[in-house]
Amino acid sequence: MILFLAKRFTGLILLLVALSTLVFFFTRSLPGDVAALYIGGNAKPEQIERARIELGLDKPLVVQYKRYMERLIFHADMGVSLRTHRPVFQDLLEKIPMSFELVFWALLFATLGGVFIGVISAYHHGTPFDGAVKWFTSAAVSIPIFFLALLLQLIFFNILGWFPLQGRIDSFLEFTHPIAHVTGFSMIDTLITGNFQAFFNVLWHMVLPVAALLVGPLGIIARLTRSSLLEVMQQDFILSARASGISEPVLFFYYGLRNALSPVLTVIGLSVALILMATFYVEMIFNWPGIGFYALAGIMSLDYPAITGIALMVGAIYVVANTLTDILRRVIDPRIK
Amino acid sequence: MDNTRTMTEHPMLQIKNLAVDFNTARGQAHILEGVDFELFPKEILALVGETGSGKSVTAKSILCLLPKSLSQSTGEVWFKKDNLLTLSNGKLQKIRGHQISMVFQNPQSSINPVFTLGEQISRLIRLYLPDQIESVMKLNNCSRKKAIDTIAEERLNEVGLTDVQRLLKSYAGQVSGGMAQRYRIALALLSSPKILIADEATSALDVTVQAHILKLMREICQKKKTAILFITHDLGIAAQICNRVAVMYSGRIVEIAPTEDIFKTPYHPYTQGLLKAVPKLGQKEALAYVPGMIPDLANPPKGCRFHPRCTYTMDVCRRRKPPMTAVGLSHRVACFLYDNHPKPRKVEI
Numbered sequence: 001m002i003l004f005l006a007k008r009f010t011g012l013i014l015l016l017v018a019l020s021t022l023v024f025f026f027t028r029s030l031p032g033d034v035a036a037l038y039i040g041g042n043a044k045p046e047q048i049e050r051a052r053i054e055l056g057l058d059k060p061l062v063v064q065y066k067r068y069m070e071r072l073i074f075h076a077d078m079g080v081s082l083r084t085h086r087p088v089f090q091d092l093l094e095k096i097p098m099s100f101e102l103v104f105w106a107l108l109f110a111t112l113g114g115v116f117i118g119v120i121s122a123y124h125h126g127t128p129f130d131g132a133v134k135w136f137t138s139a140a141v142s143i144p145i146f147f148l149a150l151l152l153q154l155i156f157f158n159i160l161g162w163f164p165l166q167g168r169i170d171s172f173l174e175f176t177h178p179i180a181h182v183t184g185f186s187m188i189d190t191l192i193t194g195n196f197q198a199f200f201n202v203l204w205h206m207v208l209p210v211a212a213l214l215v216g217p218l219g220i221i222a223r224l225t226r227s228s229l230l231e232v233m234q235q236d237f238i239l240s241a242r243a244s245g246i247s248e249p250v251l252f253f254y255y256g257l258r259n260a261l262s263p264v265l266t267v268i269g270l271s272v273a274l275i276l277m278a279t280f281y282v283e284m285i286f287n288w289p290g291i292g293f294y295a296l297a298g299i300m301s302l303d304y305p306a307i308t309g310i311a312l313m314v315g316a317i318y319v320v321a322n323t324l325t326d327i328l329r330r331v332i333d334p335r336i337k
Numbered sequence: 338m339d340n341t342r343t344m345t346e347h348p349m350l351q352i353k354n355l356a357v358d359f360n361t362a363r364g365q366a367h368i369l370e371g372v373d374f375e376l377f378p379k380e381i382l383a384l385v386g387e388t389g390s391g392k393s394v395t396a397k398s399i400l401c402l403l404p405k406s407l408s409q410s411t412g413e414v415w416f417k418k419d420n421l422l423t424l425s426n427g428k429l430q431k432i433r434g435h436q437i438s439m440v441f442q443n444p445q446s447s448i449n450p451v452f453t454l455g456e457q458i459s460r461l462i463r464l465y466l467p468d469q470i471e472s473v474m475k476l477n478n479c480s481r482k483k484a485i486d487t488i489a490e491e492r493l494n495e496v497g498l499t500d501v502q503r504l505l506k507s508y509a510g511q512v513s514g515g516m517a518q519r520y521r522i523a524l525a526l527l528s529s530p531k532i533l534i535a536d537e538a539t540s541a542l543d544v545t546v547q548a549h550i551l552k553l554m555r556e557i558c559q560k561k562k563t564a565i566l567f568i569t570h571d572l573g574i575a576a577q578i579c580n581r582v583a584v585m586y587s588g589r590i591v592e593i594a595p596t597e598d599i600f601k602t603p604y605h606p607y608t609q610g611l612l613k614a615v616p617k618l619g620q621k622e623a624l625a626y627v628p629g630m631i632p633d634l635a636n637p638p639k640g641c642r643f644h645p646r647c648t649y650t651m652d653v654c655r656r657r658k659p660p661m662t663a664v665g666l667s668h669r670v671a672c673f674l675y676d677n678h679p680k681p682r683k684v685e686i
């Protein structure tokens with residue numbers, strides 16, 4: 001296990017180095033004058049030239065790369081955002097918790113709901129219920145996420161009026177019950193400061209974006225759980241357990257499910273990346289001040305330090321999530337050792 | 338073995354006209370067509386036949402383990418006062434494992450790979466033996482978990498497994514085939530069932546392990562008064578441990594008799610052919626075999642299903658199915674040759 005973790009950790013480092021190199025050269029090859037963007041509109045040529053020297057852009061690319069990697073590795077310094085003029089690392093630290101809240105709930109409900117629906121439809125396989133689940137999951141997987149987000153807004157805000165259109169908290173609550181900054185996670189911060197009004201308001205704002213994020217992964221997880229479980233139910237040991245007088249629900253939920261979960265866990269790990277990418281659109285549509293919103297704004301304004309930072313962060317989260325699911329798989333399935 | 342005894346006793350399990358059809362892409366396959374036999378208390382009955390003759394299907398349909406979406410079973414399977422084929426799932430669960438147990442061919446793949454052997458046996462102990470757990474708890478003044486462990490250890494020792502504590506923490510992939518099958522047998526006999534169905538239970542094991550397991554099964558079943566339905570393709574095994582032998586061919590029992598009778602005076606041409614095909618030590622000439630192939634079950638031959646391969650085929654064989662006729666005390670055969678004169682023909686063994 002320790003060897004496995006060590007391997008994974010080295011893999012993570014190598015991946016991040018490769019990723020940062022790739023992103024560095026990629027962003028540098030984009031058209032557009034970065035120094036001009038940094039200094040803003042209506043700048044004099046000599047001001048732009050000074051900004052170019054300040055950013056180190058006058059040096060050869062290799063020198064720039066060396067300086068960039070040194071700062072990144074030894075100081076966790078990703079440079080200064082050209083758009084917000086703050087260190088990118090600090091920007092990310094501030095934005096990550098907001099997105100993380102969406103991703104966390106979406107992943108949690110997609111996993112629980114997906115596995116549950118998958119098991120139930122495997123248990124009732126061949127019935128109209130199973131058919132309906134199949135239809136629903138196909139639709140869930142194939143619907144474009146931005147369209148789903150807009151559809152949710154149309155139905156639940158415009159027609160039914162159950163949930164707010166966008167934002168993280170009602171604007172008047174921001175003044176009457178401001179969220180204290182303790183951990184950066186609004187759910188935790190509001191709870192530990194006893195700010196329940198804000199807590200429920202944030203929760204209420206979260207419902208639609210989380211729903212938009214979770215539908216796709218939920219469909220994939222449900223389908224995979226169903227097919228994986230049905231395959232397991234054909235195995236000798238299930239027949240053997242059935243012949244021992246074990247009831248069908250126990251066979252499915254206890255004897256079969258644990259065997260079937262291994263491929264499902266892999267997909268859950270991959271879903272983390274999927275949901276993270278989906279937050280880019282969803283946060284834009286729901287005006288949610290998280291990492292996706294920050295990333296899109298960065299991309300629009302060619303804010304290359306920010307783009308690099310986000311690419312590194314997404315890569316790191318992806319690898320960590322996959323390592324976690326691999327560890328979980330080893331725990332539930334001794335065959336993987 | 339006293340052959341007359343079985344005829345007078347009431348059978349433990351009685352199978353009447355059991356027929357099983359499978360739905361296949363090419364239409365219905367008639368896997369079983371009218372299987373009749375009975376199992377008496379404490380006896381060991383061998384069900385022998387070649388691959389595809391329907392031995393395993395017979396075994397599985399006794400406990401209604403065939404998938405209902407793919408197959409239909411008709412006929413009767415009487416156990417005590419119930420026809421198992423018409424019982425509800427809930428009542429079947431009380432019979433499966435509790436009264437009729439089953440051991441399958443491949444021991445390792447019939448143990449759940451993601452739970453330890455300990456987790457699996459204790460689950461079944463809790464299911465079958467709640468009273469015994471209570472009494473062990475009282476006797477040893479210990480916790481429920483400890484009591485279950487004690488019972489598990491005792492039962493695993495019974496099947497000749499040692500170093501039980503380590504075994505209970507192992508997974509299916511970490512034990513040998515012989516150990517796995519001993520463990521499976523311990524599970525099957527936990528509840529001291531009335532009947533043990535062993536479906537090719539020793540076929541996947543090597544010969545020395547096989548001999549041990551056979552001996553073990555016979556001893557424990559004698560002690561627990563459990564009858565065994567022993568399904569095998571190996572006539573040698575049938576001769577070693579069984580009281581009676583039933584020979585299956587293409588979905589029917591063609592001959593059933595006490596072991597001695599069937600080996601000394603086989604009646605059915607198929608049984609005769611099978612016995613000729615058993616290799617003998619020091620044999621010089623080529624091994625005899627039953628010519629032809631097992632019939633296509635989706636489109637079986639009319640009349641007696643053996644007639645295309647039989648040396649004695651008569652007109653009637655092509656038209657009608659031969660009924661089971663008694664040719665001796667507890668010796669029955671399904672062949673038109675013995676309609677009027679119950680003497681075996683051409684016994685050259």
